[in-house]
Amino acid sequence: MVWLGLHILAELPPNGQILLDCRHDPLLVLLAYLVACAGSFAMLNIAERVSHVESANAQRQWRLLGAFCLAGGIWAMHFISMLAFEAPLETHYDLPVTGASLLITLIAAILAMNTLSQAEMRPIKYLQASTCIGLGIAGMHYTGMSAMQSDAVQYYHPDLFVLSILIAIVASLAALYLARHFRNGGGMFHQLLKYFASLLMGGGIVSMHFTGMSALTLVLPAGSALELTKTDNSLQLSLTIACITLLIIASSISAALADKKLQCKEHDLQRVNALLSQLDQARMSLQQVAHYDALTNLINRRGFNQVFAEKLAERSASKGMLAVMFLDIDHFKRINDSLGHDAGDELLQIIAGIIKSATRSHDDVVARFGGDEFCILFSLSNREEAQHMAQRIMQKMKEPIVLVGRHMVMTTSIGISVFPDDGTTCDELLKNADLALYQSKGSGRNNLNFFNSNLKARATLELQLEEELRSALVEDTGLELYYQPIYDLHTGQVAKLEALIRWEHPQHGLLSPDRFIGVAEANGLIVKLDTWVLRRACQDLSFLSHIGCEQLKITVNCSALNLCREELPDEVHDALRSAGVEPHRLELEVTENALMGNINTTAKLLSRIRALGVSLSIDDFGTGYSSLAYLKRLPLDTLKIDRSFIQDIPKSPQDMNIVQAIIVMAHTLHLQVVTEGVETSEQYAFLKQHGCDFVQGYLLSRPAPLRHLRPILDLLNRSTSVERLDFTRFYPGHGTDGSMSRDLFAGNPGYHAVASIAQPVR
The missing domain is CATH 3.30.70.270 (Reverse transcriptase/Diguanylate cyclase domain)
Structure with missing residues (x-):
């Protein structure tokens, strides 16, 4: 078969002279290999750029540039290799055919770059593309060989011819795979692998060329004479072609690297802009959060x-x-x-x-x-x-x-x-x-x-009281318990003492609870204050036992805030144990409103305290949520009637009926009744007549400190009930309004002083 003057599948003629003295210049062969490697490296770099460029127009431009670099590298390798070929005959090259070979290479290179630009490729697509590209490279080679004009006829060995085409296809397949593999990645190791891949691809291209040259046999027709070349300028021409090709390739690689750096900077700038935008949004969000309420969208x-x-x-x-x-x-x-x-x-x-x-x-x-x-x-x-x-x-x-x-x-x-x-x-x-x-x-x-200015003065005073009360609790100074006797109407003896706290303030004198209890509750001091009262009352109860008052009980008030604490039963137990006092001698007094705050929790807490043996009393009954349904659920022992129901007796029949009904109700629930605020003998007589169990009030005694308490107890316990109803028979100056004269406690100057300054207990 003859193609473009090439005898590809034809047998050697029987007559003719075979040229055996043909060789290649090693220097030019090495130069051709380097050019092929440079073209491969350029193709790998530009293929990488194509995969990272976002603009479709820029991708087309980079594909075209990559095709020119690859085509130029392959064609220059082929041409330099042909110049490296030395044969004993005069040769020259047909320019149009040489140009056609370059065009074939360019078409194959464009096909390669278009293949690489596809996002996904199946193996069959790789094989199809590499076959087309390999045939194109082989076509370029043999078209270039046909451009070599001489007296000799070119004959090609069929096996080596086919092998050269297969090498071209395999080299194309390897080039496509490596190019797609190196499209992504970075770092020194990635770059070294790219260099190695370029050497392999260049070797494949050169191998295809020299396999095709190995298949070549030059035969001179019979009678033709050998003619040596007159001048040999192949080295200069090869260097010129190599330099031009390498300059173009180097420029393309530099452009690719510069574009990569520029794109990296653009990406960095975009990331910076995106980050700035996110920061601005975050700043606005933080400003919204910092200055606006998320629930109502009002400013905070x-x-x-x-x-x-x-x-x-x-x-x-x-x-x-x-x-x-x-x-x-x-x-x-x-x-x-x-x-x-x-x-x-x-x-x-x-x-x-x-x-x-x-x-x-x-x-x-x-x-x-x-x-x-x-x-x-x-x-x-x-x-x-x-x-x-x-x-x-x-x-x-x-x-x-x-x-x-x-x-x-x-x-x-x-x-x-x-x-x-x-x-x-x-x-x-x-x-x-x-x-x-x-x-x-x-x-x-x-x-x-x-x-108004009075509010500020009051707030300043409360702040001062808070600070001084806190110091008084820490230093245990200024606070003192006063005790008011609770008289048993059945036995005619003082049965209980109600512990009432007083504060000897350095500037304001003796302060009653209504002046500082509210401050303590508002500032979280009430728990410490209640604990102090509880422990001091237990200590005083122990002291009373040692002076012959073993049967007396002490009632201690418990605030509503303290009644919510799970630790209260343990604190009561610790106070009793530390003072060595029997639990039944302590009575804990809670207000009606405090009990009704959370009835279920309160009932459980009071049951734990009651289990210790401590008595429980409900104070100020009738002023809050009075409910029999609640009372029957609580482990109470005593009910205390508020003084507001007593103060108008006997003038108010309604109050008398209410008090009488409360006493009957309490006894029905097996509760003892204490009435506070008793100030007149008429009130005393009414309560005794209707079955009240205990009374307390100014008629009997004002609150007194522990050190002045014994004479008061002795006086009350020695008197008969009839005598006690008419104090004027024994103590001159005792008014009919129930007020206590100073002569009542003659011989007890300490209590005399206390009675004159103590505040009414409400």
Whole structure:
């Protein structure tokens, strides 16, 4: 078969001269191999760039450049290898055919780059593409061989010819696989592998060429004479072609590397921009979180303070007025406890909308400070405007609210401070508005109050009392227990003593509990105070046992806050054990309202205390949630009737009927009855007549400290009941109103002094 003057499958002619003295210049062969390797390396780099370029137009440009580099490398390798071929005859090359071989190489290279640009390829696609590319390279080789013009005829050995084509296909398959493998990755090891792959690909291309050259046999026709080349410029031409090709390839590789760095910088810039955008969004989110309440979308305390400072500066410059209004939802905790926190959150959102709708314009600032506390900041020209706004909010709050299927009406307590009358700084105005709110809540809620200087003085005094009370508890100084006898109407003896705390204040003198118990409850000191009273009362009870009062019992008051603590029974047990006192001589006295706070928990806690042997008494009965259903569930021993039912006896028949009914009810429930506040002999006679068990009050004795208690007990225990009903027979100066004269305790100057300063116990 003859193709382009090449005898590919033809047999050698019987006559003719075979040229055996043919060889290749080793230097040019090495140069051709280096060019092939450079073209392969360029193709690998550019294929990598194609896979990382996002623009379709840029991908086309890079594919075309990669095809030129690969085609140039293969064609230059072939041409330099042909120049390295040395034969004893004159040869020259047909330029159009040589150009055609370059075109074939370019087509094969374009096919290779297009194949590499596909995202996914199955193995069959690899085989098809490598076959086409290999045939193209083989076609380029043999077309280039046909461009070599000489007197000799080219004959090709069929086996080596086919082998050269197979090598071209295998080299193409390897090139495609390696190029796709090295499209991704980075680092020094990846680069070294790319160099090694370029050497393998270059070797495959050169192997194909020299396998084809091995298949070549040059035959001179019979009678033709050998002609040596006149001049040999193959080295210069090879170097020129190699330099041009390598420069083009190097430029392409440099462009690919530069584009890679540029793209990396662009990606870095994009990441930086994305990061900056995320940071900006995060900053805005943080600002939203930092300055706005997530539940109501109102500004929070921090945002309010910032706006407040700005508006305060404006008003200071313009000599205007500002009002700060604190709002607290009355009994909001009941909603959370009864309907759940989700319902409480929904209610807060509704209330926030109500408050917002009651403001005048966007200049009014509404904030939620936390929980159920809101604050409004607005400008005004006179104080009446603040009052009108507060009344408008309170009126809107009275409109029924539908919550989880229920219609309810909420109320609010409001405190107001005004700039510049009530303060000139943010902190001062907020604090004063809070004091006014506290006043509104203390005066029955659903009320509004403006700040006044008396509130600040009271707050200052309470703060001072708190600090001094804390020190008194830590240092155990100034606090003392006073005891008021509880008289047994059946035995005519003092049966119990009620422990009542007093505080000898260094500036304010002797303070009764109503002056500092509220401070202790508001500031978390009530537990320590109750514990101190319990331990001191047990110690005093132990002392009384040693002076002949072994049968006396002491009653100790327990606050509502302390009654919720699981540790209380253990503390009672420790106090009794430390003092060495029998439990039945201690009686714990709790108020009715404290018992009804959480009846189930309270009943369990009282049962634990009752199991110790300690008696239990309910104080101030009739002033709270009086309920027989609750009373029968509690392990009580004694019921104490509040003095409010006694003070109008015998003038009030209604009070007499109530007291009589309470005594009958208590005895029905097997409870003993103590009546406090007995101040007249008429009250005493009425209670004894109707079966009351115990009485206490100023008629018998005022509270006295332990050191002055023994004479009082002796006096009361020695007297007969009839004598005790008419003190004027024995003690001149005892008034008919039940007040105790100083002569009653003549010979007991200590108690004489105490009786004159002790405050009434309510």
